[in-house]
Amino acid sequence: MDTYEVVIVGSGFGALAAAKTLGKAGVPFSLISSTTEHLFQPLLYQAATGMLSTGEIAPPIRRILAEYDSADVRLGRVVDVDPERHQVTYASAGTTHTIGYGRLIVATGATQAYFGRDEFKDRTFALKTVDDAIALREQILSCYERAHLTTDPDVKKDLLSFVVVGAGATGVELAGQIRDLAHRYFAGSFPDIAPEDVRVTLVDGVKDVLPAFGGKLSKYARAKLESSGVDVVTGALVTDISDDVVTVQDVETKDSRTIAAKTVIWSAGVQASDLAATVAERTGCETDRAGRLLVHEDLTVGTAKDIFAIGDVTSLNGLPGQSPVAMQQGRHVAKTITGKVKEGTPFRYRDKGSMSIVGRFSAVVRLFGKVDMSGPIAWVMWLAVHLMYMVGFRNRYVAVVSWMSSYIGDRRPHFQYTDKWDQRDEQVDTEDERAAA
Numbered sequence: 450m451d452t453y454e455v456v457i458v459g460s461g462f463g464a465l466a467a468a469k470t471l472g473k474a475g476v477p478f479s480l481i482s483s484t485t486e487h488l489f490q491p492l493l494y495q496a497a498t499g500m501l502s503t504g505e506i507a508p509p510i511r512r513i514l515a516e517y518d519s520a521d522v523r524l525g526r527v528v529d530v531d532p533e534r535h536q537v538t539y540a541s542a543g544t545t546h547t548i549g550y551g552r553l554i555v556a557t558g559a560t561q562a563y564f565g566r567d568e569f570k571d572r573t574f575a576l577k578t579v580d581d582a583i584a585l586r587e588q589i590l591s592c593y594e595r596a597h598l599t600t601d602p603d604v605k606k607d608l609l610s611f612v613v614v615g616a617g618a619t620g621v622e623l624a625g626q627i628r629d630l631a632h633r634y635f636a637g638s639f640p641d642i643a644p645e646d647v648r649v650t651l652v653d654g655v656k657d658v659l660p661a662f663g664g665k666l667s668k669y670a671r672a673k674l675e676s677s678g679v680d681v682v683t684g685a686l687v688t689d690i691s692d693d694v695v696t697v698q699d700v701e702t703k704d705s706r707t708i709a710a711k712t713v714i715w716s717a718g719v720q721a722s723d724l725a726a727t728v729a730e731r732t733g734c735e736t737d738r739a740g741r742l743l744v745h746e747d748l749t750v751g752t753a754k755d756i757f758a759i760g761d762v763t764s765l766n767g768l769p770g771q772s773p774v775a776m777q778q779g780r781h782v783a784k785t786i787t788g789k790v791k792e793g794t795p796f797r798y799r800d801k802g803s804m805s806i807v808g809r810f811s812a813v814v815r816l817f818g819k820v821d822m823s824g825p826i827a828w829v830m831w832l833a834v835h836l837m838y839m840v841g842f843r844n845r846y847v848a849v850v851s852w853m854s855s856y857i858g859d860r861r862p863h864f865q866y867t868d869k870w871d872q873r874d875e876q877v878d879t880e881d882e883r884a885a886a
């Protein structure tokens with residue numbers, strides 16, 4: 450059995466920050482992740498709407514860490530942790546392996562939460578992984594292609610109706626982009642589909658759009674979305690999704706209404722990745738309602754002094770599930786391991802700001818938790834910050850070119866067709882046959 454001074458589980462923001470800090474210090478570590486890439490999740494919606502390619506936002510983690518001699522990378526899903534033996538069990542290509550650790554860093558992130566309605570998972574599109582972005586991109590394309598072919602106006606209407614559930618950053622960004630696609634990209638390629646034929650509805654149970662910002666930034670985001678043609682339905686919960694119909698119920702009046710849509714995108718709520726429950730059980734660590742590990746202030750878990758957990762898989766003092774938190778926690782833990790930070794030192798988050806894009810040339814930014822900005826300057830800041838955090842010079846260069854052609858021009862360099870289209874042809878036939886019958 451191989452043993453490493455440090456084993457890191459995951460290849461997201463937290464894991465990468467920890468790995469880089471350990472790599473620079475020459476500490477031998479093995480990073481085990483269930484995906485081959487380091488995924489820049491905040492740009493997933495741009496991959497789903499053809500602005501960036503998935504390769505640009507998801508470079509291989511093995512390649513990123515190749516510059517560190519002390520780094521080992523393994524593809525595998527960690528399924529168990531034994532704090533007494535200091536061992537981790539992971540499954541890879543149908544085989545189970547064991548690896549020993551001196552210190553363990555769990556950075557396995559979060560998945561979508563369906564609030565007890567797990568059947569919604571199969572009826573909606575998500576946006577958490579590269580595969581999710583590709584599936585959504587294919588769906589958007591196929592809806593337009595099918596809308597172009599169908600002779601039934603009702604089928605066409607449903608195909609061109611998109612419902613986004615959850616008005617956090619992901620939902621707002623997606624709703625704005627799908628509207629923008631209708632106006633500035635597909636309008637040029639489908640003369641029979643007017644932008645007004647495309648309906649985008651953004652639904653959330655709370656009153657505010659972008660509730661994490663609140664106040665005038667939320668109002669600004671709502672006004673921008675509405676002026677672009679997004680139908681914003683807040684204070685309304687999704688109570689059912691079936692047969693391409695979404696039922697929403699007003700939280701106050703309890704009145705229900707339905708929205709027909711072939712595409713429903715779920716971006717409401719998160720729950721901890723599976724490994725959290727195992728770690729909690731093995732170490733006696735408490736979890737919150739979303740299954741996140743309630744870590745100690747120094748980011749250790751339960752009774753295990755040598756197991757740390759960071760990022761979205763954890764909950765600490767109400768810190769947001771955002772990449773800067775995961776990155777700062779990754780560095781804090783790595784520095785604790787290398788001795789640069791004294792053992793037991795509490796983690797302190799430095800809030801440099803949060804931001805969300807709302808549409809073309811518009812974004813909202815809150816700097817250092819208090820300075821609010823919105824509009825084109827905020828939008829430029831958003832682009833600059835995201836560019837800075839993208840991994841690799843080539844990816845940054847390609848992103849700038851893609852953004853220029855998408856935002857200033859009307860191109861989407863990465864909308865391409867796939868073989869999935871063949872499978873959807875059959876559905877078009879069935880619809881047309883149904884309409885004819």
Ligand SMILES: Cc1cc2nc3c(=O)[nH]c(=O)nc-3n(C[C@H](O)[C@H](O)[C@H](O)COP(=O)(O)OP(=O)(O)OC[C@H]3O[C@@H](n4cnc5c(N)ncnc54)[C@H](O)[C@@H]3O)c2cc1C
Binds near residue numbers: 492558759771
């Ligand atoms: C669509 C979207 C948009 C977002 N936009 C923003 C934004 O604008 N700004 C912002 O700050 N934050 C944003 N976030 C949140 C941000 O991406 C997360 O806070 C951040 O990714 C958390 O980092 P992490 O390292 O904890 O987990 P992740 O980045 O999710 O990484 C988890 C890793 O663990 C791996 N993994 C999971 N389970 C296992 C297992 N059992 N064994 C091995 N590996 C495993 C996964 O493959 C993945 O590599 C967004 C998130 C999404 C989904």
